[in-house]
Amino acid sequence: MPTRYKGSPEEIRALNCYIKLTRASETLAAALRAPLAREGLTTGQLGVLEALLHLGPMNERELGRKLLRSGGNITVVVDNLERRGLVGRERSREDRRCVTVALTPEGLRFIRGVFPGHAARITAVLSALSPEEQRELGRLCRKLGRGAEAEDVLPHRAMASG
Amino acid sequence: MPTRYKGSPEEIRALNCYIKLTRASETLAAALRAPLAREGLTTGQLGVLEALLHLGPMNERELGRKLLRSGGNITVVVDNLERRGLVGRERSREDRRCVTVALTPEGLRFIRGVFPGHAARITAVLSALSPEEQRELGRLCRKLGRGAEAEDVLPHRAMASG
DNA sequence: TTCGTATACTTTGAATTCATATTATTTCAA
DNA sequence: TTGAAATAATATGAATTCAAAGTATACGAA
Numbered sequence: 055m056p057t058r059y060k061g062s063p064e065e066i067r068a069l070n071c072y073i074k075l076t077r078a079s080e081t082l083a084a085a086l087r088a089p090l091a092r093e094g095l096t097t098g099q100l101g102v103l104e105a106l107l108h109l110g111p112m113n114e115r116e117l118g119r120k121l122l123r124s125g126g127n128i129t130v131v132v133d134n135l136e137r138r139g140l141v142g143r144e145r146s147r148e149d150r151r152c153v154t155v156a157l158t159p160e161g162l163r164f165i166r167g168v169f170p171g172h173a174a175r176i177t178a179v180l181s182a183l184s185p186e187e188q189r190e191l192g193r194l195c196r197k198l199g200r201g202a203e204a205e206d207v208l209p210h211r212a213m214a215s216g
Numbered sequence: 217m218p219t220r221y222k223g224s225p226e227e228i229r230a231l232n233c234y235i236k237l238t239r240a241s242e243t244l245a246a247a248l249r250a251p252l253a254r255e256g257l258t259t260g261q262l263g264v265l266e267a268l269l270h271l272g273p274m275n276e277r278e279l280g281r282k283l284l285r286s287g288g289n290i291t292v293v294v295d296n297l298e299r300r301g302l303v304g305r306e307r308s309r310e311d312r313r314c315v316t317v318a319l320t321p322e323g324l325r326f327i328r329g330v331f332p333g334h335a336a337r338i339t340a341v342l343s344a345l346s347p348e349e350q351r352e353l354g355r356l357c358r359k360l361g362r363g364a365e366a367e368d369v370l371p372h373r374a375m376a377s378g
Numbered sequence: 379t380t381c382g383t384a385t386a387c388t389t390t391g392a393a394t395t396c397a398t399a400t401t402a403t404t405t406c407a408a
Numbered sequence: 409t410t411g412a413a414a415t416a417a418t419a420t421g422a423a424t425t426c427a428a429a430g431t432a433t434a435c436g437a438a
């Protein structure tokens with residue numbers, strides 16, 4: 055389903071690539087959402103638990119940077135995980151503005167039980183691509199992502215040329 | 217920032233590819249969100265307006281399928297666009313369950329003014345990749361997306377192997 | 379014809395998400 | 409030492425998003 059926009063060949067190419075990237079990412083996210091919901095987890099909650107499992111305790115600012123989410127969002131997601139007793143907050147003693155978030159023993163047991171299935175589902179979906187294709191897809195995404203980060207200024211330039 | 221999960225090489229490869237895909241898509245989405253917000257549009261609203269512009273009037277079910285969104289979500293987004301006078305609803309006469317959504321003259325003028333800038337920003341970000349790389353990225357994403365769609369059943373298999 | 383099922387949309391309730399404002403704390407310069 | 413600016417977290421308000429339940433309409437089989 056290519057774009058019907060009447061633009062230059064360069065624009066058509068970019069729009070088609072953008073659409074496919076977005077749709078692949080959203081389709082994959084949707085396929086992972088349902089099984090997680092059965093465990094009572096949202097995608098954002100899983101992200102927080104996984105970060106704490108694999109990287110150790112950290113404060114909300116660090117969580118936001120790792121997960122590409124706003125600080126306000128992290129506060130809410132951590133609130134909901136704390137309400138379930140899966141994570142705990144502790145005010146840092148060196149810098150009393152910071153709050154360290156860590157898995158509780160219960161949260162550790164829980165995420166250890168859940169993550170392998172999640173990883174297996176990702177692996178199963180990704181197996182539609184050969185190992186070589188997976189590496190190439192990763193390389194192109196990383197290159198593209200770095201470009202997009204760098205171009206916070208970009209809107210202005212783009213508007214100027216439009 | 218590769219995953220720290222201790223799994224098989226196959227799992228590590230899949231997880232790293234998945235992370236890069238997701239981050240690229242989210243970084244790109246974030247880069248496009250801010251300029252749209254300045255026009256008073258959310259990403260979902262732009263999606264509806266663009267679909268109506270390039271594909272013509274259609275009902276909510278069709279919009280949901282094109283945009284990969286739930287019916288309930290389409291209802292809300294169309295509500296908000298209707299409140300601004302950018303789209304109109306009309307009950308279909310052949311099948312009175314359906315509601316056809318169409319751009320108003322005002323909505324047509326508006327999206328025609330906004331879309332070129334949006335397309336230009338996408339093109340600018342995508343220019344981090346060569347034309348050949350863009351085509352390859354598109355191919356890999358389409359292949360992956362098709363696989364993910366097909367595997368609605370997948371969670372069960374993945375769980376069984378976990 | 380009529381009843382059960384399927385479909386299109388809407389509503390509801392909960393969680394996410396962001397931007398912005400506020401509060402508490404730290405840091406740094408005068 | 410004191411006060412201004414920066415930073416971390418939280419609170420607030422609006423929109424998105426989904427799943428599930430509810431309503432109206434269409435369609436097909438008995």
